[in-house]
Amino acid sequence: MDGAHRLQSLATSIPGLTLFRLPVHADSRGWFKENWHRRKMMDIGLPDFGPVQNNISFNAERGTTRGIHAEPWDKFVSLAAGRIFGAWVDLREGPTFGVLFTAELTPGDAIFVPRGVGNAFQTLEDRTVYSYLVNDHWSPEAQEEYTFLNLADEQVAVPWPIPVEQATVSPQDRKHPRLADVRPMQKKRTLVVGADGQLGSALRKAFAGDATVDFAGHPQFDITSVESFESVDWPHYSTVINAAAFTAVDAAETTEGRTAAWLINAGAVAALARTAVEHSLTLVHLSSEYVFDGSAEVHSEDEALTPLGVYGQSKAAGDLAASTVPRHYLVRTSWVVGDGRNFVRTMAALAERGASPNVVDDQFGRLTFADDLAAGIKHLLDTQAPYGTYNISNSGLPVSWAQVARDVYRLSGVDPLKVTAVSTAAYAGPGSAPRPRNSVLDLAKIKGAGFSPPDASQRLVEYLLARETLAKG
Structure with a gap:
């Protein structure tokens, strides 16, 4: 684990998708970080998005791959353990539809994902713990508004470190449509x-x-x-x-x-x-x-x-x-x-x-x-x-x-x-x-x-x- 560094935000190629570098304080006992700090993060560009639910995904093995899911709410993604290769694709209606951004995340990183931006990740270590805050409650009705993109879409061409054919992927995620067949998420x-x-x-x-x-x-x-x-x-x-x-x-x-x-x-x-x-x-x-x-x-x-x-x-x-x-x-x-x-x-x-x-x-x-x-x-x-x-x-x-x-x-x-x-x-x-x-x-x-x-x-x-x-x- 790297030592502490200054909290900072970094713009990406997708409007509203913002990467954060988090200060991590490490010593012989382990490490500590402020994973989400409303005031400090708003000061450097995080919207006051009002999270209401916290979800955690535990991934036992390296190569576990999930996505690409665009959800009808904003989310703030971070790691509690492990390392991922993250891929985000703009699936909102508009001129940046289909734009891809990728980054490797550790517990020293976080990313704000706006509503309608497709979110996916591939674990690069065993026992990776992936956490995210969302600003609306999940429900079966809300899931009907999701927009999906296939992990192996040839047009977006996500450069997965582990090829999708060799990765651990759910049957549902393998069935998602290619970009040409994706229904763009309408703005609110x-x-x-x-x-x-x-x-x-x-x-x-x-x-x-x-x-x-x-x-x-x-x-x-x-x-x-x-x-x-x-x-x-x-x-x-x-x-x-x-x-x-x-x-x-x-x-x-x-x-x-x-x-x-x-x-x-x-x-x-x-x-x-x-x-x-x-x-x-x-x-x-x-x-x-x-x-x-x-x-x-x-x-x-x-x-x-x-x-x-x-x-x-x-x-x-x-x-x-x-x-x-x-x-x-x-x-x-x-x-x-x-x-x-x-x-x-x-x-x-x-x-x-x-x-x-x-x-x-x-x-x-x-x-x-x-x-x-x-x-x-x-x-x-x-x-x-x-x-x-x-x-x-x-x-x-x-x-x-x-x-x-x-x-x-x-x-x-x-x-x-x-x-x-x-x-x-x-x-x-x-x-x-x-x-x-x-x-x-x-x-x-x-x-x-x-x-x-x-x-x-x-x-x-x-x-x-x-x-x-x-x-x-």
Whole structure:
């Protein structure tokens, strides 16, 4: 046994397959090693994969050969005794399908094998003990998702130290298909809940053509229903996007509305968070600038929560629940405009009728067009940006609601002076919810992640042109 060396990770030719060199402390009595150390290994590239089961394979004789098995979970492989020649083949759908990586492992080595990468080994010493952690429980149903490759496949051509014909191999492993007949393992799926609202419709467009994304509106998945949660086969998913929310700000101040707001915006989010933690999912949750009181002119991601009304309070509670998920994107947005009812559509309809609305001029923010919000969410997922909270709205100068209304009138060919600017105090009626004065979100973090939201004023022009074109048929 070699002496101790520094813990290190080494990339391989297969994406996600990572080799680790483990410090082994040896003396006359034997040796000791830290076989798995979550924090240290995460610091050098091991995903926080959440193992739930530990399996050990004892191999009595040199030449025992097992594989090639691609399983529907991640695994962390190491040795307690002996030596192996390991072979890993990417059997996931994608450009690296069929790529081979080989290495010799001793107790001073370990390897992280992502879901869908075929795993095989051949023992080079008698009494080899092969151990692995996995992040899902084995079951007969799970075994149906395995993908296999023949150990003697001519195309991959694993250079076994002991030819397969002379090795100890199970009859089942000898029957596995050649690469040309292998069914690639599909990547885990994404579930979008609340998929029938403005953002849900935009997400449908953003992920159009991606067969691994499932969309569920309220009839398909009620986020307040235990039965809905129990109906989903969560191990098939890696990500859930929560686009569902109770957004009736004034109605939330009523007895019935308060109950609904807390049930949907807080209680259901807590249930999603528990599910995400249990199944190691990435949770994308949509929040609002209403979690702030609006006293700051620009809201950063780390500003303390200071909600004014019931809607904002329920959203803040949902934020706290979502932030407990290790893999989360908490996306705060404001003034959303998309398909369906929204402020811009309402003002355009009023302009067509020649109406003269009163619109508040002492609340300031930026519009967020749902298509751009959806594109920002997709960017975070596609680039695997660091988890955490991100503000996403369109960019440009902050404006008041009255200014937005006047811009809609002007772009609709109607005199913008028909819009009368009034204060919030003058506009608010009995039962109106308090609203933040300033809704401007700091966009530095999302821009730093590589996504630059387009200017809101240009998007407003495009939105109204698209609406006009649609109306003309």
